[in-house]
Amino acid sequence: MPRQRLLPLTAATMSALLCLLTFGAPVTAQEQASASPPPAGRVTVYTSVTQDTVDAVRAALAAVAPELEVEVFRAPTGELDARIASELRTGGVGADVLWLTDPLSMERYQEDGLLAPLTPAVSAAVPGAYQGQTFVGTRLLNLVFVAGADVVDAPGSWADLAEAQGVVIPDPGFAGSAFAALGYLGTTDDYGMGYFSSLKDHGAVVVSSPVDVVNGVAEGIYQVGVTLDQIGRSTMEKGAPVQLIWPEPGAIALYSPAAVLADSEDEEAAAAFLEFLVSADGQAAIAATGWQPVRDDVPWPYAGPVVTADWDELYGRQAELLAGFDAIFGD
Amino acid sequence: MATPRPGSRRRLGRPLAIACLVAAAVVLVGTPLAVLLRTALEEGPATLLESSVAAGPAVLATVWTSLAAAALAVGLGAAIAVITERTDVAGRGGLRLAMLLALIMPGYVAALGWLSAYGPGGLVDDLFGLEVSALVGPLGIVLVMAAEAAPIAFLIVVAGLRTRAEPDLERAARASGASARETLTTVTLPLLRPVLVGAGAIAFVLSATSFGVPAVLGIPAGFTTMTTRIYRDLAFSADPASFGEAVGLAVVLAVGAALIIALGDWLLGRGASDRSGAFGGPTGSMGPGPGPITPGAGHGRGHSALLTGAAWTVVVIIVVLPLTGLLATALARAPGLDPAPANWTLDNFRAAADGRTLQALAHSLVLAGAAAVGVISLAVLAVTVRRGRGAGVVGGLLGLTFALPGSTLAVAVLLTYGASLRDTLLIILIAYLAKFWALGYRPVAAGLDGIPPDAYRAARVSGAGAWTTIRTVVLPLVRPMMVAGGLIVFMFGLHEVTMSSLLYGPGSATLAVVVLNLQQLGDHGATAALALVLTALVALAGLPLLRRGNGAGGAGWRLW
Numbered sequence: 001m002p003r004q005r006l007l008p009l010t011a012a013t014m015s016a017l018l019c020l021l022t023f024g025a026p027v028t029a030q031e032q033a034s035a036s037p038p039p040a041g042r043v044t045v046y047t048s049v050t051q052d053t054v055d056a057v058r059a060a061l062a063a064v065a066p067e068l069e070v071e072v073f074r075a076p077t078g079e080l081d082a083r084i085a086s087e088l089r090t091g092g093v094g095a096d097v098l099w100l101t102d103p104l105s106m107e108r109y110q111e112d113g114l115l116a117p118l119t120p121a122v123s124a125a126v127p128g129a130y131q132g133q134t135f136v137g138t139r140l141l142n143l144v145f146v147a148g149a150d151v152v153d154a155p156g157s158w159a160d161l162a163e164a165q166g167v168v169i170p171d172p173g174f175a176g177s178a179f180a181a182l183g184y185l186g187t188t189d190d191y192g193m194g195y196f197s198s199l200k201d202h203g204a205v206v207v208s209s210p211v212d213v214v215n216g217v218a219e220g221i222y223q224v225g226v227t228l229d230q231i232g233r234s235t236m237e238k239g240a241p242v243q244l245i246w247p248e249p250g251a252i253a254l255y256s257p258a259a260v261l262a263d264s265e266d267e268e269a270a271a272a273f274l275e276f277l278v279s280a281d282g283q284a285a286i287a288a289t290g291w292q293p294v295r296d297d298v299p300w301p302y303a304g305p306v307v308t309a310d311w312d313e314l315y316g317r318q319a320e321l322l323a324g325f326d327a328i329f330g331d
Numbered sequence: 332m333a334t335p336r337p338g339s340r341r342r343l344g345r346p347l348a349i350a351c352l353v354a355a356a357v358v359l360v361g362t363p364l365a366v367l368l369r370t371a372l373e374e375g376p377a378t379l380l381e382s383s384v385a386a387g388p389a390v391l392a393t394v395w396t397s398l399a400a401a402a403l404a405v406g407l408g409a410a411i412a413v414i415t416e417r418t419d420v421a422g423r424g425g426l427r428l429a430m431l432l433a434l435i436m437p438g439y440v441a442a443l444g445w446l447s448a449y450g451p452g453g454l455v456d457d458l459f460g461l462e463v464s465a466l467v468g469p470l471g472i473v474l475v476m477a478a479e480a481a482p483i484a485f486l487i488v489v490a491g492l493r494t495r496a497e498p499d500l501e502r503a504a505r506a507s508g509a510s511a512r513e514t515l516t517t518v519t520l521p522l523l524r525p526v527l528v529g530a531g532a533i534a535f536v537l538s539a540t541s542f543g544v545p546a547v548l549g550i551p552a553g554f555t556t557m558t559t560r561i562y563r564d565l566a567f568s569a570d571p572a573s574f575g576e577a578v579g580l581a582v583v584l585a586v587g588a589a590l591i592i593a594l595g596d597w598l599l600g601r602g603a604s605d606r607s608g609a610f611g612g613p614t615g616s617m618g619p620g621p622g623p624i625t626p627g628a629g630h631g632r633g634h635s636a637l638l639t640g641a642a643w644t645v646v647v648i649i650v651v652l653p654l655t656g657l658l659a660t661a662l663a664r665a666p667g668l669d670p671a672p673a674n675w676t677l678d679n680f681r682a683a684a685d686g687r688t689l690q691a692l693a694h695s696l697v698l699a700g701a702a703a704v705g706v707i708s709l710a711v712l713a714v715t716v717r718r719g720r721g722a723g724v725v726g727g728l729l730g731l732t733f734a735l736p737g738s739t740l741a742v743a744v745l746l747t748y749g750a751s752l753r754d755t756l757l758i759i760l761i762a763y764l765a766k767f768w769a770l771g772y773r774p775v776a777a778g779l780d781g782i783p784p785d786a787y788r789a790a791r792v793s794g795a796g797a798w799t800t801i802r803t804v805v806l807p808l809v810r811p812m813m814v815a816g817g818l819i820v821f822m823f824g825l826h827e828v829t830m831s832s833l834l835y836g837p838g839s840a841t842l843a844v845v846v847l848n849l850q851q852l853g854d855h856g857a858t859a860a861l862a863l864v865l866t867a868l869v870a871l872a873g874l875p876l877l878r879r880g881n882g883a884g885g886a887g888w889r890l891w
Binding site: 077319 | 452453546547553562566568569570571664665666667668674745749753829833835836837848
């Protein structure tokens with residue numbers, strides 16, 4: 001059903017786009033936003049983004065668009081995708097906007113024709129590397145190293161890590177963010193799946209989530225681990241005996257994508273929500289909760305060099321990569 | 332088996348009860364399972380077969396860890412139950428309360444509690460330099476799952492001791508010169524057999540569908556069970572093949588667990604004799620328990636001290652230390668700090684007291700209460716209708732949805748009722764009823780099996796109608812089991828998070844969902860704090876009962 005509805009919708013959007021290109025080409029996103037009245041309506045957001053980030057964005061949005069009512073269903077990635085899968089089979093997804101943690105499932109929803117095309121304002125706000133045809137990055141999650149505060153010779157690069165002792169990594173089968181490391185390292189010529197064999201040979205251990213990595217390192221069970229920068233930093237700031245290491249040649253970055261559903265009942269309001277997410281205000285709200293904004297013109301004090309996996313290339317290879325990982329780390 | 336049949340003078344009650352049951356079975360079990368199976372088959376029967384075969388090692392891992400955990404749980408639970416109900420052990424009220432407290436810890440939290448108590452960098456490590464490194468891996472999974480199921484086995488056996496075991500028989504055995512141990516092995520335990528089987532079945536399925544324990548303790552050891560595998564598939568459910576595999580494996584798990592239970596029922600039930608002749612006559616088990624019958628005042632003081640020591644050791648190991656570990660985690664400002672007041676904070680408890688939690692607490696109380704009442708009503712209906720026969724079909728059918736992992740059962744409920752009931756409290760209640768039905772049914776059924784058919788016959792012969800007999804003879808006798816079953820369901824409903832986190836909507840969030848959502852991707856501190864807040868709530872509710880019981884003629888703590 002979504003596929004059938006997509007056709008006229010695409011046509012409508014295309015003609016709208018054409019109109020815009022013809023008559024309004026020089027209008028930038030900013031000017032357009034200030035020219036039109038504040039958006040109103042009702043948006044339901046399905047998200048796996050942390051609650052404090054969602055809350056911060058809602059609060060900032062309420063200040064500029066009080067008439068835009070936002071309902072949120074938040075669940076961990078697995079539960080969220082399972083709910084979407086169930087709803088798809090029983091009359092359609094109940095959300096207007098999806099705001100997820102990693103691009104993989106978005107790629108799938110895009111391929112199945114569930115997502116509406118991006119509006120030009122959204123598309124223009126974000127670097128091209130951090131968007132697909134129908135979804136846009138909202139924040140960057142950086143996979144970095146966390147080491148015990150008293151560890152002196154902690155590895156400084158991804159290459160060093162493969163030879164290090166007492167390493168802990170998050171399970172790529174559980175967390176989409178952890179899959180980014182498998183995706184990047186496993187498919188890049190410099191590393192390949194042999195990288196994980198080396199980790200295993202040196203005694204590396206897999207735990208379920210990036211949070212467990214930080215906890216295990218803090219408690220001194222492991223020397224060094226792979227985790228998300230925001231989690232490592234917030235735990236360190238609470239006083240845990242850990243240090244954060246930005247690895248060479250860069251943190252493995254993945255972007256947390258958002259998209260409007262093609263059969264949204266209030267597509268205008270949904271698009272307005274997406275526009276706010278990538279606006280300077282929305283990005284500042286996201287940055288305030290510790291996540292790196294996807295726009296480089298929004299200040300963020302912790303930025304370092306990043307490397308990224310080619311998500312288009314990874315899409316469709318999850319099962320193969322996970323099977324390879326299990327062959328190395330399974331019992 | 333001599334089965335009392337109500338005469339031909341059948342009232343409207345029985346067909347009505349059967350109709351209610353059939354409707355409930357269709358709504359709660361049949362339809363969701365059929366929908367799940369259809370969804371799995373849409374990916375092709377070959378895919379389902381293939382993934383089941385590929386899941387072989389995970390299936391094996393689930394079966395043996397769950398069987399071991401169930402055996403251990405029933406052994407521990409029954410031993411402590413016999414000690415608190417049949418000996419003059421010191422501090423029995425405390426023992427009972429401690430077991431009750433352990434019941435409130437969800438598996439994930441229990442695993443964290445064990446890790447923070449016994450793992451590297453844990454409480455015992457900090458204090459004594461001792462750590463149990465085997466805690467991560469299959470051994471730890473068995474231990475923690477057993478510790479998690481033991482309180483349920485305990486509750487069921489305690490209720491069973493009050494419903495089934497006839498203290499008059501025990502007293503008779505003792506008076507005739509049997510030793511305490513002989514009385515236990517030749518009178519008490521044989522009478523308890525159906526109760527032990529029921530408790531074992533519940534412990535087995537709880538362990539087989541436990542996700543939190545293997546997720547925390549299995550993954551670091553590369554040890555995969557069915558539930559962690561299914562969750563992995565579910566995490567990639569944007570891919571229809573992955574989604575199909577997840578629901579397919581869940582159906583395989585449910586059917587497999589139900590088969591194992593049916594087999595166990597059959598094997599263990601074969602030797603059960605009809606008690607009508609040997610143990611006829613109404614029982615004296617109404618009212619307070621018989622009090623201590625084992626080591627009397629005359630002999631075995633040392634024996635009693637030994638029992639007291641053993642029982643308290645077990646309770647300290649499986650309840651007190653993990654709870655203390657949790658407290659340390661909940662109080663810690665950050666992970667990895669020494670357990671010292673300078674490093675303590677109440678921030679994690681503040682998160683549990685967020686403004687949003689009040690409404691959610693109300694939802695949780697309503698849902699847990701409704702689930703408990705609903706489950707017990709259905710269980711009583713089921714056992715009264717099939718009075719006198721083995722657990723059989725009803726038990727097996729109920730086991731089916733109970734044996735589905737929570738995430739998959741929630742998917743089934745959403746697939747079946749989502750179109751009309753999405754985001755309502757009702758859809759969450761349906762999931763709770765489907766999941767917890769067996770939890771309430773098993774104890775009630777086990778209790779009912781213990782009622783001497785003669786009691787029923789006597790009532791009927793004296794002119795009581797079928798309904799009057801049920802109301803005046805059957806229900807009073809199974810009341811302890813009803814209360815125990817209802818209590819278990821209520822506790823599970825209160826801390827349920829897997830199904831609710833998939834099914835809630837704006838205005839129907841439950842307490843655990845709200846609090847865990849507030850966490851940073853599963854922050855341990857606040858999760859521990861939530862578990863402790865729930866534990867404290869239960870303790871507060873339990874304490875007055877404890878005190879009242881102790882006042883009542885030394886009969887001990889009377890929750891029912």
